[in-house]
Amino acid sequence: MTEKVTDTQAPLDRIRAENIVDRIGSFVAAGVRVTRICAECESGINTAQLEKLLSEMRIPGTPQLGDWFAGRAEPHLLALEKWADEEDATGQLNLDEYAKTETFERVYGTLFAAHKARALVAITATYGIGKTFAARRYARDNPRRANEPGAVWFEFGPGTKGDSGVLDAILGALEPYSASSGNVSSKLGRILTILKPGDFLIADECGIPTEKGTGLRFMSYIHEQAGIPVAMIGNPSFHAAVWGKRSDYDALASRTKHISLDGNSDTDVDAWMDFKGITGRNLKKVVLLVVGQPGRDGGLRGAETVLSELRSRGLDVTAENFLETAKLFGRMG
Known part of the structure; x- marks a missing residue:
């Protein structure tokens, strides 16, 4: 045989x-x-x-x-x-299995349009609604490779501070195999040398650098000088810093096409429940309560946390169990 x-x-x-x-x-x-x-x-x-x-x-x-x-x-x-x-x-980037929510389609579509038009855009919304997943999915679908232009996603870490911190994060995405070095001028020059037509920078967690300086202003400069599209994604702190009462980001705000999203919609929850294989009118009401929680506890990410805990404990996914678990994990006010 x-x-x-x-x-x-x-x-x-x-x-x-x-x-x-x-x-x-x-x-x-x-x-x-x-x-x-x-x-x-x-x-x-x-x-x-x-x-x-x-x-x-x-x-x-x-x-x-x-x-x-x-x-x-x-x-x-x-x-x-x-x-x-x-x-x-x-892993977190399973591209074959995910809920095609209305929010996902809007974020993905905004990035697609920005890439095609070589635009400078910003997407702001509350926490946990799926912005990051959609952005990383777009980068995986249209990746920047060693010898081919494309999209690259990166995020500003908690320690990102000042001009140098912003440029280090960008260089880390463009040159992931080597450490960033030099002064601000040399780092900026290196970024402009690396970028080619067709590249697309997608920066996430943009609220972090706005809290610790004005380094994010380099995003519009890079967009203009390199002639490439740039997308900035962030939570309420990013929105408040650039489009609120502060004036140090006025130039960035005036040059940026700003898309402000609401929280996850009723149709988002329908798509998520269908994808997860759970049903029930009362269950949906509870999921909507969890999703609608203010701050970092809400969004579909909050509902995902509750569902994962239910299944890990072998509990039936009922409205009662979902509500009790949500309260246990502080997902309900």
């Missing part, structure tokens, strides 16, 4: 190899750290090898796979493919 050949045993031809490289590149564009990929990949690939693999695979006429890394390219690629499969199955 002939033994069945599995996918991992099958010959690694160029088409399959390029597909693996494209998948890994799309994760990087969507904000997955290269250090994490290398740490979790079972082949022992390091960041320098990963950078080489992702960049040279996209150049016509590069050496055959067996010549790379003293014959180690194929094991690395197979291990990366396994990592990507596992990430799609269990």
Whole structure:
């Protein structure tokens, strides 16, 4: 009897190899750290090898796979493919399974239009409604690769402060394999040199740098000087800083097309419940109560937290259990 050949045993031809490289590149564009990929990949690939693999695979006429890394390219690629499969199955960026909510479609559509028009846009809304997921999904669908322009998503971390902090975050997205260095002028010059027509910067958590300086003003300068689209995404603090009473961001506000979204809608909840396979009029009423909570406890993210806890404890997804669990986790005022 002939033994069945599995996918991992099958010959690694160029088409399959390029597909693996494209998948890994799309994760990087969507904000997955290269250090994490290398740490979790079972082949022992390091960041320098990963950078080489992702960049040279996209150049016509590069050496055959067996010549790379003293014959180690194929094991690395197979291990990366396994990592990507596992990430799609269990990670936060499972692109094949998600609820197509009205909010998701609006955020995704805004980014698509901005990319096409090379526009400077801002999307502001309350917490937990799905802005970040839609943005990362867009970056994965339209990724910036080593030798091809495209979208890259990144977020400003809690420690982002001042001009240098904003530029460091941008450089970290554009050059994820090396540390940022130099003064503000050199960092800005490096960013403008790297960016090419067709690139798209998608910056998330934009409220953080507005609380600790005026570095976010570089976003409009980069948009104008590089001629590339830029999207800024943030919560109420971002909205208040740029379109509120402060005057230090007036120039940015005047140059930016601003989309202000409400919280998750009734149709968002319908789509989410359908996707999760849960039904019931009374259950929907409770989910809407959780989703409508003010501040960081609301949105579909709040409902997702409650549902995950219910299922982890083996409880039936009823209106009563959903409400009690929501209260337990502080998702109800």
